[in-house]
Amino acid sequence: SAVISQKPSRDICQRGTSLTIQCQVDSQVTMMFWYRQQPGQSLTLIATANQGSEATYESGFVIDKFPISRPNLTFSTLTVSNMSPEDSSIYLCSVDGTSGQETQYFGPGTRLLVL
């Protein structure tokens, strides 16, 4: 399985500001995903980060609020823009496993608190 790191691991931010979260994988992967886990809730997929093209967003999530970059096969960023307290969540990136196994491996998450 891939080793995934995220930065920052946690942050406290003021409303109206933006935070960029980085996800780094130790090997090249085809697919990278960004999830949100709101307090006491399950995980919700935000978007699929596509290398060399725009991310594919799920219903309820838009590029202006959550811009995503995927410059290569080992790195992606998620920005949470113009934050409000409702954005307080854990943000997780995940990657696909070995081709065809349909298994995702998750990073440790970024805990965000917006005041």
Place this chain on the structure above:
Amino acid sequence: GDSVTQMEGPVTLSEEAFLTINCTYTATGYPSLFWYVQYPGEGLQLLLKATKADDKGSNKGFEATYRKETTSFHLEKGSVQVSDSAVYFCALSEQDDYKLSFGAGTTVTVRA
């Protein structure tokens, strides 16, 4: 659309007790089914998976069998330990699609 329904928690057990967490799913095709675990303060880890009907996934003493006839993937462990205290998530992905749909999660606390 796809969905996963999990037994609501929290669940509190004594050490060496039997654990079952129910999970049922709705999917249009032939999904792969997963159990993920989130230990306190840690990230999400894959616990086990099954990719076709009647497959049994197993790991760390946990088991789950893919039951197509009942659209279920219940998680079981015969004798839990305090270290099994965690949040357990059932999830599915449709065939040829990596996107995961998660259940609500079940918090399990095991007391010594």
